Amino acid sequence: MTSEIEQLQASTLDALQHLQDAAAVDALEINILGRKGKLAALLSRIPTLPPAERAGIGTLASEVKQTLQLAFNGARGKFSGTNDHSHFDPTWPGVAPSIGHLHPVTAFVERSVQFFTTLGYAVADGPEVETAAYNFDKLNIPANHPARDLWDTYYLNPERDGILMRTHTSPVQLRYMETHKPPAYVVVPGRVFRHEATDASHDTNFSMLEGLAIDRDLHITDLIGTLKAFLQHTFGPVKMRIRPSYFPFVEPGIEVDMSCLICHGKGCSVCKQTGWLEMLGAGMVHPVVLKNMKVDPKKYSGFAFGIGVERMVMLLHGIPEVRLLLSGDQRFLEQFHY
Ligand SMILES: [Zn+2]
Structure with a gap:
């Protein structure tokens, strides 16, 4: 059989x-x-x-x-x-190819970098894996300084020193100043890493856009004017408010608030009824940091600012959840064609 x-x-x-x-x-x-x-x-x-x-x-x-x-x-x-062509109708429209587009974070960074380059800023980038010397020491945050606790850091070796995932893009500014002399104007977009519990407004991996300006006779008013121009370029005619703050690498340090986009200052749940939204940190570069950049603080002054990109993108588009931005979910991303 x-x-x-x-x-x-x-x-x-x-x-x-x-x-x-x-x-x-x-x-x-x-x-x-x-x-x-x-x-x-x-x-x-x-x-x-x-x-x-x-x-x-x-x-x-x-x-x-x-x-x-x-x-x-x-x-x-x-x-x-x-032999069988009955299914083919030449009058049907073609299948449109799926064309990609920029991620909303990338689009925001590109637009912001373009704004700063029109002000004369250069653009720099650097390694995401850093040494503690660049991420902390040279930024006026020596080992055992309590300010290190402000950054929950991913260390790449068990001794918890030496090599780490950068917690901000400030190390790139130090590296930039190793090869440039003042006057220097530079913005540094890049990804940074924090060992944090994630929630709707925190992620372990996000983007920053930091800026550094070093020149003769730079004052805090120059910093404030620059940031105001940036916020109004990004969000339209908003008001800005300055509060004193502490960051080890600046003196004085400030935090910048912007009038609430939702309620325009009247108070709502987004701004916790204050009418203001916390936007970014900034300040005049600390003389110790200038010296670490081989810049004479008696001759030059400088300012620096750090923009949390995802936070700005969330406000700009009314996105309630930061983790959506790194989810790779097409249903979310396809809403942002640029
Ligand atoms: Zn509000």
């Missing part, structure tokens, strides 16, 4: 070679594989066989059936491809 099944396969494959159209393929398929077809007829004899002969017949039959099914499908495909 084994040989009969094998013969059936061989003769069917041979017959398929000589068919002329899809209808003939259909007819042959029914004749061979149909419920009352030749294969079924062969298999109906299994119960009459001696037990020793039955073994293996089932497996062989299903293999043959699979092989023939593929052959029939292939033959049908061949004919529908050559």
Whole structure:
């Protein structure tokens, strides 16, 4: 019986070679594989066989059936491809290719960088894996200084010193000043890393856009004017408010608030009824940091600012959840065509 099944396969494959159209393929398929077809007829004899002969017949039959099914499908495909044009309508519009677009974070960074380059700023980037010297020490945050606790840091070695994931892009400013002399104006966009519990407004991985200006006679009013121009370029005619703050690498340090985009200062849930939104930190570069940049603080002064990109993108587009921005979810991202 084994040989009969094998013969059936061989003769069917041979017959398929000589068919002329899809209808003939259909007819042959029914004749061979149909419920009352030749294969079924062969298999109906299994119960009459001696037990020793039955073994293996089932497996062989299903293999043959699979092989023939593929052959029939292939033959049908061949004919529908050559003879059957009924499905093709040349007046149908083509399939539009899916064209990518910038991620909202990337688009925001590009637009912001463009703004600062029109003010004369250069653009720099640097390594995401940093040494503690650049991420902390040279920024006036020595080891064991309590200010290090302000940044929850991913250390890459068990001794918790030396090599780490940068917690801000400030190290790039130090590196930039190693190869540039003042006057220097530079913005540094880049990804930074914090060992934090994530929630709707915190992620362990986000983007910053930091800026540094070093020149003669730079004052805090220059900083405030620059930031006001940036916020109004990004958000339209908003008001700005300055509060004193502490960052180890600036003196004095400030935090910048912007009038609430939702309620325009009246008070709402987004601004916690204050009418103001915290936007970014900034300040005049600390003399110790200037010295670490080999800049003479008696001759030059400087200001620096750090913009949390995701926070700005969330405010700009009314996005309630920061983690959406790194989710890679197309349903979310396709809302932001630029
Ligand atoms: Zn508000």
